[in-house]
Amino acid sequence: MRKPCRVSGSSNDLKYALCQIDFPVLTCLAASPYLIFQVELAFGLRVERPIQDQIWEDEVCELKVKLNNAHVFLGGELSCALHLFFLKGPANMNSAKPLVDPDGARLPIKLDTTSNGEFEPVPLSPxxxxxxxxxxxxxxxxxxxxxxxxxNFLISxxxxxxxxxxxxxxxxxxxNAGGFFxxxxxxxxxxELAQARIGGKGEFIxxxxxxFVDPNGAWLQKLAPGEKPLSQMPKTGCALASEPGSHSYLRCLGPDEFIKDVFLDSDTDMMVLSFVPSKPDAEPLTIQEADAVRRIVDRMEGMHRLLIHxxxxxxxxxxxxxxxxxxxxWSVSAWKTYTQFGPGGKGYFLSDDIGTRFIEKARKLGVKVICVHKGLPFGKRSYEHSQCSDIGVVAKxxxxxxxxxxxSGFVTTVPERAFEGRGAYDGIDTLIRxxxxxxxxxxxxxxxxxGSTWRYLMRDPEGAAHALGKLLKYCGENNVLWGTDSIWYGSPQxxxxxxxxxxxxxELRARYGYPEITPQLRARIFGLNAAKVYSISPEEVKKYTQRDRIARERLAYMEHPEPHFLTYGPKTRREFLNLPGAGQP
Structure with a gap:
C-alpha cells in the first residue's frame, strides 16, 4: 500500500520523485554516505549528515534537505531499495542519461600529472x-x-x-617494450573477454x-587568511562546495567521497587509512577523525574493511x-613515520638513537609494524633522510x-633501470643496496x-617493469605490497x-632474473602479502566483505555505476605550491 507522501518545498521534480512511487520514500539516506551523495548529485541538493553516533538503520526519521533557498522535508521509513530510482527516474529505469561526465570526456585509466602532494607534478611526456x-x-x-x-563504453x-x-x-x-599490458x-x-582479463577473479585486495581530508578539522584554523588549500582540484567543484564557508569545497574530499571512491567504485576489500607529515596541531587528518571514518565504515557492517595508522x-x-x-x-594497527620530516626541516634515520628508541617502543607496545615514507622527497633539505640507507641496518x-x-624509495626524477650496484645512490636502488x-x-x-610508485610508473611501462622486477627479486615475491595513495588519485580502480x-x-625477465607476474603472484601483491603482515585471514575477511552492507550497496550500484574518473591531487606547480607546506620537510 502506498504510504502518505509528506513533501514541502519548491521542487516539482523532487515532489514527483518522492510521490509517484508505490513504496516508502527514503533510501537509507541517513545510513549510506553513497546514497546521500547520489541524491545530492541527481537533484543538486545538500543533505545534512546524521549526527555522530545516531542509530541509522531501521528507524523512522525525518531528513532535512536544502534545495536552493527552500527546504524539503522527507519523511518515511528507511529502505535500501530505491537508489536506482534516484539515478534513473521512474519513467525509464534503463535509459537514463548518465549524471556524471555524460559525454564521456574522461578516460577510465588516467595518465596525467596528478601528484599526491608530496612531489611536484611532472609533465606528461610526448x-x-x-x-x-x-x-x-x-x-x-x-x-x-x-x-x-x-x-557507457568507457565505464565498461x-x-x-x-x-x-x-x-x-x-x-x-x-x-618502449620492457613492460606492457x-x-x-x-x-x-x-x-566477456575484457572482464575476464581486467575484472578480476575475486582476489583479495x-x-x-x-x-582522506577532514573537511572540518582544526587544521583549517592554522591557515593564513584567504588560504584555500586544494581549492583548485577538479573534484572540489562538487555540489557540496556551494555551502556557506570559505572551505566548504573540502567536503568534496571528505569521508563520503572516500567510501564511494574506495569501496563502491573500486574492487578494494580493505584499506589502511594513513597520515601525511605534519605537526600535531596542524594535521589534515587527526587520529580522532580517522577513527570516526573507521566507525562510519563499521556502522555499514564493514568492521573488517578499514585499519588506521x-x-x-x-x-x-x-x-x-x-x-x-x-x-x-585508538587501536592502531601500525605506525607511520616520515624520516625526512622534523623540527627546523631536519629529519632523522631509523638507525639514529631517536629512531632506535621509536622502534624499541613499538616492540614494547606489541605493534611491531613500522611504515616509513622513503623516496618521493619533499625538497632538498634533509634529502639524505628520504633515502633508504637505514632500512637494511634496522631490519637486520x-x-x-x-x-x-x-x-619503495622511488623518486620521480630517477629513471628506473636494472640494479647494477654501482652508483645506486637514489631511488629504489638505495633500498636494494x-x-x-x-x-x-x-x-x-x-x-x-x-603507493604513488605504481601509479606514476603506469606512464612508463618499461620503468615499471624494472621497478617491480627489482622489488620482487630483492625484497621478495612475498614482500611487495599493494598501495595506491588514494584518494589523491581518485578511485583506485x-x-x-x-x-x-x-x-x-x-626479454627483461630472462636478462635480469625478474619473475613473470603470474595470477598467483599478482594475488599475493594485491593483498595476501599484506594480510600476513597485519595478521589477517583473507578468507575470514572475504566472508564478511562479500555480504556486508557495503557489498550489498555496491552490487546495486553496479547496475548503473557513476564513476567520476577524476583525481584530487595537484596537477600543476601552482596547485602544488598551494598546498600547506608543499616541498618542505
Missing amino acids: VNQAANRLAHEAADKNSKRLAVSRR ACGAASTLLAFNAANAAAG DLPIEAALDP FDVQGH GRVNPNQEHDLDAMDELKER RFPDVAFLVYH SLIENGVSPNSNVYAEL DQIQAFRAFQIAP
Whole structure:
C-alpha cells in the first residue's frame, strides 16, 4: 500500500520523485554516505549528515534537505531499495542519461600529472600525450562499433581494455617494450573477454595506503587568511562546495567521497587509512577523525574493511610519549613515520638513537609494524633522510619488526633501470643496496609498498617493469605490497585494472632474473602479502566483505555505476605550491 507522501518545498521534480512511487520514500539516506551523495548529485541538493553516533538503520526519521533557498522535508521509513530510482527516474529505469561526465570526456585509466602532494607534478611526456590521444580515438571508434554511448563504453570493461591497448600502441611505437599490458586486441570489443582479463577473479585486495581530508578539522584554523588549500582540484567543484564557508569545497574530499571512491567504485576489500607529515596541531587528518571514518565504515557492517595508522615522528616533541595512547585508545594497527620530516626541516634515520628508541617502543607496545615514507622527497633539505640507507641496518638489528617502505624509495626524477650496484645512490636502488649490504635476504622483514610508485610508473611501462622486477627479486615475491595513495588519485580502480593486465617482458625477465607476474603472484601483491603482515585471514575477511552492507550497496550500484574518473591531487606547480607546506620537510 502506498504510504502518505509528506513533501514541502519548491521542487516539482523532487515532489514527483518522492510521490509517484508505490513504496516508502527514503533510501537509507541517513545510513549510506553513497546514497546521500547520489541524491545530492541527481537533484543538486545538500543533505545534512546524521549526527555522530545516531542509530541509522531501521528507524523512522525525518531528513532535512536544502534545495536552493527552500527546504524539503522527507519523511518515511528507511529502505535500501530505491537508489536506482534516484539515478534513473521512474519513467525509464534503463535509459537514463548518465549524471556524471555524460559525454564521456574522461578516460577510465588516467595518465596525467596528478601528484599526491608530496612531489611536484611532472609533465606528461610526448609518448604519454600520444597514448591519451590514441585512447580517445579508440573510444570513439569502439563505442560506435558496439552501438553504445561513449560514456557507457568507457565505464565498461571494454572501455578500460581499449584504453590500455592504446597505451600499448603508443609505447610500442616509441620503442618502449620492457613492460606492457597483456591484453588481446579483441578485449576492446568483447565484454566477456575484457572482464575476464581486467575484472578480476575475486582476489583479495588490501590497499595499505589510503588518505582522506577532514573537511572540518582544526587544521583549517592554522591557515593564513584567504588560504584555500586544494581549492583548485577538479573534484572540489562538487555540489557540496556551494555551502556557506570559505572551505566548504573540502567536503568534496571528505569521508563520503572516500567510501564511494574506495569501496563502491573500486574492487578494494580493505584499506589502511594513513597520515601525511605534519605537526600535531596542524594535521589534515587527526587520529580522532580517522577513527570516526573507521566507525562510519563499521556502522555499514564493514568492521573488517578499514585499519588506521598511528602517526609518529620521534624527533618531534611528545610523539614518542603519545604512542601509548595511540595503541591503547585508538587501536592502531601500525605506525607511520616520515624520516625526512622534523623540527627546523631536519629529519632523522631509523638507525639514529631517536629512531632506535621509536622502534624499541613499538616492540614494547606489541605493534611491531613500522611504515616509513622513503623516496618521493619533499625538497632538498634533509634529502639524505628520504633515502633508504637505514632500512637494511634496522631490519637486520630488529628481525621481529616488519618495516614497510612506503613508495619503495622511488623518486620521480630517477629513471628506473636494472640494479647494477654501482652508483645506486637514489631511488629504489638505495633500498636494494641497503638490503644487500646488510645481509637482509628476500622475503625477510622488509616490505616494498607501491603507493604513488605504481601509479606514476603506469606512464612508463618499461620503468615499471624494472621497478617491480627489482622489488620482487630483492625484497621478495612475498614482500611487495599493494598501495595506491588514494584518494589523491581518485578511485583506485584504474590502478587495479592496469595492474591486473601488466606484465614484464620476457626479454627483461630472462636478462635480469625478474619473475613473470603470474595470477598467483599478482594475488599475493594485491593483498595476501599484506594480510600476513597485519595478521589477517583473507578468507575470514572475504566472508564478511562479500555480504556486508557495503557489498550489498555496491552490487546495486553496479547496475548503473557513476564513476567520476577524476583525481584530487595537484596537477600543476601552482596547485602544488598551494598546498600547506608543499616541498618542505
